[in-house]
Amino acid sequence: SMPDLILLDLMMPKIDGFEVCRQLRADFQTNQIPIIMLTAKSDLPDRIKGLQGGANDYLVKPYSNEELLLRVYNVLEWSQNQKNANPLTGFAGNKAIEKELARRIERSEPFAFLYIDIDNFKAYNDYYGYQKGDESILFLADIITEAVNSLGGRGDFVGHIGGDDFVIVTSLERAEFIGRHIIDEFDKGSLILMHEEDIRKGYLEIRNRLGEIKRVPLMSLTIALVLNDGERLKHFAQVSDIASELKKFGKGMTGSVVVRERRKEISEPAEIDSL
CATH class of the missing domain: 3.30.70.270 (Reverse transcriptase/Diguanylate cyclase domain)
Incomplete structure (x- = not known):
């Protein structure tokens, strides 16, 4: 079964998180799964690139468990609301x-x-x-x-x-x-x-x-x-x-x-x- 949310590290061996994010958004089976990018890079251009690539949120290392849990909760709640929203008006369902x-x-x-x-x-x-x-x-x-x-x-x-x-x-x-x-x-x-x-x-x-x-x-x-x-x-x-x-x-x-x-x-x- 598909995950409810993906925590995606920007720095990975052989392939970077930007490319993984692009591939996830290009696949109809995964393009609706919310993504939070994890990175040690706090530069604005990198954050913008990640968000433009389809990430729903960005978390800069080092981070606390409390911050991670709050961001996960917020993104999951947003995702659930989007799924339940009326397709014509966008209002909550x-x-x-x-x-x-x-x-x-x-x-x-x-x-x-x-x-x-x-x-x-x-x-x-x-x-x-x-x-x-x-x-x-x-x-x-x-x-x-x-x-x-x-x-x-x-x-x-x-x-x-x-x-x-x-x-x-x-x-x-x-x-x-x-x-x-x-x-x-x-x-x-x-x-x-x-x-x-x-x-x-x-x-x-x-x-x-x-x-x-x-x-x-x-x-x-x-x-x-x-x-x-x-x-x-x-x-x-x-x-x-x-x-x-x-x-x-x-x-x-x-x-x-x-x-x-x-x-x-x-x-x-x-x-x-x-x-």
């Missing part, structure tokens, strides 16, 4: 999302979880084609990035579950502002993704499998907002279950909406607010 929620719950950290979903996306995708569908997903990804950068806080997390589903983990006090901002920007900007005639009509005419023409509303957003005070939720699956319940409620409403629950305890019946 499902495993990273679960890990982030589990970490915050384990530490009893208060947090807000926003589950963002495009309403009527399948109809839009069928009507305009997959390329336009991808454009709409990337458009929403850009809005989310801008919203978190401008309104979020240090340590906020953004993930892409897949398709048109995104998540944000942020602070309790920032969540509603972020959600409202995303909706405002999407509702204004998404019009450029549609034909003027469709905008004027306010719906898309979609032919179903029976050959019947159905009128489907234009794209909008449903954002499910789950609030955790640090004590109420005990497992990341609870967050997902509550978000799914809220999303289902929100999709029954007209237009873009942020929905959140009002109950204090999981055992209580669900009470839902639309914001």
Whole structure:
């Protein structure tokens, strides 16, 4: 089996580390394995040459075991995140999302979880084609990035579950502002993704499998907002279950909406607010 990481010494008999690194990156079986170069050379040109050749990190001898372990840990974590990232947006994928929620719950950290979903996306995708569908997903990804950068806080997390589903983990006090901002920007900007005639009509005419023409509303957003005070939720699956319940409620409403629950305890019946 292939290694998870390669520690590559620059100075080796018969062949140098630069050439080994080049060969590893040229082979499809090894070109995704992270590489940390070890060298006694601290010259900047050598470090640049190694990084340009495909090394992920550089460690100059002599080094402590603590530094080596930290660099190995960081590179492995980066590599794992890259493997799990969504290929379209580059955002963290499902495993990273679960890990982030589990970490915050384990530490009893208060947090807000926003589950963002495009309403009527399948109809839009069928009507305009997959390329336009991808454009709409990337458009929403850009809005989310801008919203978190401008309104979020240090340590906020953004993930892409897949398709048109995104998540944000942020602070309790920032969540509603972020959600409202995303909706405002999407509702204004998404019009450029549609034909003027469709905008004027306010719906898309979609032919179903029976050959019947159905009128489907234009794209909008449903954002499910789950609030955790640090004590109420005990497992990341609870967050997902509550978000799914809220999303289902929100999709029954007209237009873009942020929905959140009002109950204090999981055992209580669900009470839902639309914001």
